[in-house]
Amino acid sequence: EAEVAQSPRYKITEKSQAVAFWCDPISGHATLYWYRQILGQGPELLVQFQDESVVDDSQLPKDRFSAERLKGVDSTLKIQPAELGDSAMYLCASSPFQAQETQYFGPGTRLLVL
Amino acid sequence: AQSVTQLDSHVSVSEGTPVLLRCNYSSSVSVYLFWYVQYPNQGLQLLLKYLSGSTLVKGINGFEAEFNKSQTSFHLRKPSVHISDTAEYFCAVITDDKIIFGKGTRLHILP
Numbered sequence: 001e002a003e004v005a006q007s008p009r010y011k012i013t014e015k016s017q018a019v020a021f022w023c024d025p026i027s028g029h030a031t032l033y034w035y036r037q038i039l040g041q042g043p044e045l046l047v048q049f050q051d052e053s054v055v056d057d058s059q060l061p062k063d064r065f066s067a068e069r070l071k072g073v074d075s076t077l078k079i080q081p082a083e084l085g086d087s088a089m090y091l092c093a094s095s096p097f098q099a100q101e102t103q104y105f106g107p108g109t110r111l112l113v114l
Numbered sequence: 115a116q117s118v119t120q121l122d123s124h125v126s127v128s129e130g131t132p133v134l135l136r137c138n139y140s141s142s143v144s145v146y147l148f149w150y151v152q153y154p155n156q157g158l159q160l161l162l163k164y165l166s167g168s169t170l171v172k173g174i175n176g177f178e179a180e181f182n183k184s185q186t187s188f189h190l191r192k193p194s195v196h197i198s199d200t201a202e203y204f205c206a207v208i209t210d211d212k213i214i215f216g217k218g219t220r221l222h223i224l225p
């Protein structure tokens with residue numbers, strides 16, 4: 001069964017450093033999502049792509065976060081500089097096309113900022 | 115603003131007994147409703163979803179949920195839980211093409 005791939009699974013960094021996370025969605029899925037999940041909370045949408053275009057990045061802290069999906073396939077989420085409050089699980093999900101369709105989640109990247 | 119409220123942050127029940135996980139949402143327009151499960155250090159997995167039609171939805175692992183429009187609820191239940199159901203459960207709502215997750219309910223199954 002096809003899965004969403006994410007790497008790395010775990011990342012420890014010091015504050016003010018740059019970090020990057022990678023996501024490879026299920027083949028053929030047009031929509032890709034990045035979420036941040038703080039411990040004890042539900043996932044919070046950071047950015048949504050439809051193919052290579054950003055559909056929603058209203059909750060993305062654009063002063064330090066950036067995301068791209070240049071060829072409409074895999075995607076990278078970057079944080080620069082990282083802050084202590086960025087420690088969280090970063091989840092990637094994909095869906096075939098429409099918003100009401102099931103989202104398939106990757107295993108996530110757990111980030112710890114020291 | 116739309117919101118999703120999971121009324122219990124933690125639920126503990128004994129193995130073999132029924133469980134009810136409650137979810138209420140605020141929306142005056144059409145919604146799509148989902149329940150996801152998250153096992154430790156893993157991503158979320160879909161349990162079931164309501165898009166339209168029958169208000170009683172059956173999902174994987176013996177779970178079911180009932181959509182109640184008048185009460186704006188989508189409670190999840192299972193008649194007899196197993197130790198492997200220990201996980202965190204998230205209710206989610208899609209409205210206006212935006213998805214909102216609840217804060218989750220941590221389910222602990224006692225042997």
